[in-house]
Amino acid sequence: MLDAIVNGLYGLIAGFSHLHWSNPIMIGVGGLLLFLAIKKDIEPLLLLPIGFGCILVNIPLAGLMEEEGFLRTIYEAGIATELFPLFIFIGIGAMTDFGPLLENPRIFLLGAAGQFGIFLTLALALALGFSKLDAVAVGVIGACDGPTAIYVTSKYAPHLLSAVSVAAYSYMSLVPIIQPPIMKILTTPEERKISMGTVKRTVSQRTKILFPLVVTVIGGLIAPQGLPLFGTIMLGNLMRESGVVSRLTKASENEIANIVTLLLGISIGATMDGKNFLTPQTLMVLCLGFIAICLDTVCGVLFGKLLKVLTGGKVNPLIGAAGISAYPMAARVAQREGQKYNPKNFLLMHAMGANTGGQVGSVMAAAVMLSVLKGMGII
Amino acid sequence: MDNWTFGITMLVVGMGGTLLTMWFLSLLMGVLKKAFPYKKEEEKKSS
Numbered sequence: 001m002l003d004a005i006v007n008g009l010y011g012l013i014a015g016f017s018h019l020h021w022s023n024p025i026m027i028g029v030g031g032l033l034l035f036l037a038i039k040k041d042i043e044p045l046l047l048l049p050i051g052f053g054c055i056l057v058n059i060p061l062a063g064l065m066e067e068e069g070f071l072r073t074i075y076e077a078g079i080a081t082e083l084f085p086l087f088i089f090i091g092i093g094a095m096t097d098f099g100p101l102l103e104n105p106r107i108f109l110l111g112a113a114g115q116f117g118i119f120l121t122l123a124l125a126l127a128l129g130f131s132k133l134d135a136v137a138v139g140v141i142g143a144c145d146g147p148t149a150i151y152v153t154s155k156y157a158p159h160l161l162s163a164v165s166v167a168a169y170s171y172m173s174l175v176p177i178i179q180p181p182i183m184k185i186l187t188t189p190e191e192r193k194i195s196m197g198t199v200k201r202t203v204s205q206r207t208k209i210l211f212p213l214v215v216t217v218i219g220g221l222i223a224p225q226g227l228p229l230f231g232t233i234m235l236g237n238l239m240r241e242s243g244v245v246s247r248l249t250k251a252s253e254n255e256i257a258n259i260v261t262l263l264l265g266i267s268i269g270a271t272m273d274g275k276n277f278l279t280p281q282t283l284m285v286l287c288l289g290f291i292a293i294c295l296d297t298v299c300g301v302l303f304g305k306l307l308k309v310l311t312g313g314k315v316n317p318l319i320g321a322a323g324i325s326a327y328p329m330a331a332r333v334a335q336r337e338g339q340k341y342n343p344k345n346f347l348l349m350h351a352m353g354a355n356t357g358g359q360v361g362s363v364m365a366a367a368v369m370l371s372v373l374k375g376m377g378i379i
Numbered sequence: 380m381d382n383w384t385f386g387i388t389m390l391v392v393g394m395g396g397t398l399l400t401m402w403f404l405s406l407l408m409g410v411l412k413k414a415f416p417y418k419k420e421e422e423k424k425s426s
Contacts, residue, residue, distance in 0.1 A: 101408075102408055102412065105404075105405040105406075105408035105409050105412070106405055107405075108401045108402070108404055108405035108408070109398065109401055109402060109405060111401055112397045112398045112400075112401035112402070113398070115397055116394050116397075118393070119389055119390050119393040119394045120390070122386065122389055122390075122393075123386040123387075123389065123390050126382045126385065126386045127382075127386070132382065132385055135386075201417065202412070202416075202417045203412060203417055204412075204415045204416060204417045204418065206415040207408075207411045207412055207415045207417075210411055210415070211408065211411065214404070214407050214408075214411065215404060218400075218403065218404060218407065219400065219404070222396075222400050222403075223396075223400065357401070360401070360404070361397065361401055364397055364400055364401060364404075365393070365397040368392075368393055368396040368397045368400060369389065369393050371396075372388070372389065372392050372393055372396065376380065376385070376388065378380075378385070
């Protein structure tokens, strides 16, 4: 009888006795993510479920990420199969107006330059001793695009998924802090004052409808390995621009995106088990991710300067910094920085063009990368 | 393939490939805009 009572009581303290030293630290990390989401309003839609998932998985003996655990089931269903990022992409496509980009197609190039950080960071990661596929996963943080980073990492370096996704989403939300000093260092006051005029509406609806089809077919032929990435964005955008499936468009940008964001967040958090997360490699991934986003900004602004020269001074190089995928944050940063030096300057719509170019550019860069890897026989 | 060759290949082909793809898409967008120009009537219809 006494033994039974003692054993029963032991069952109530077993969780405490099985705590690994890393678990309380990770519960603290989860708490920090919740604090950033709730108190600081930083990417709350993602950081809240990620933070909570992180806390859940660091409570011992619950077995949530073991066979038949509910977090494992969600992870296997949506992350291991890469479905969640793709569902999110349909929503992104349905939400995005590519009009400002189509007004001035040469801005597409800024969306490419804003991705150079991916490849530079990949090279840096290789130099630091990461394996080839791990370096690919680290480099893709430079896409500044959470779903792309998750898609590539879950496929080729799943053991880095938690570090890469936390880095991708955290730095994305820090774009307003990371970018302005770099923009200031790389541009002169005269360049920051350049006015680009107003954006005229000169794109027909037919062009807007054909745009997703052309990107899908041409992009798919050039980089077939990345077709799921830009194919889903373009499906969402075609639904939006066609105007004939408003129910599907609304569902994609609201219900589907919301549900998948919740499941994606909680399953990413569930990969943050202390024993696997608290490693020197995670720290290196976080540092390299930061460098990747800085390099994106550097390359974008420098390419903006090149476009300024090529167009006879018609392009404000600040919009080059918006050629990343963090939408619409990066565009707002370019607008704000431009207005600091010329209060009458209105760069927002031009920067939005570069920013949507960055969205296409990020998935295209990942697609090109995957196709090159396939061509080289690495994957 | 050693890491050095891999890194250089990814830098050159990756960055170049992305830039060329985006440049090609920008050209196609220019062609589309010319083939299907915006007409004032569209604005009236949408408003």
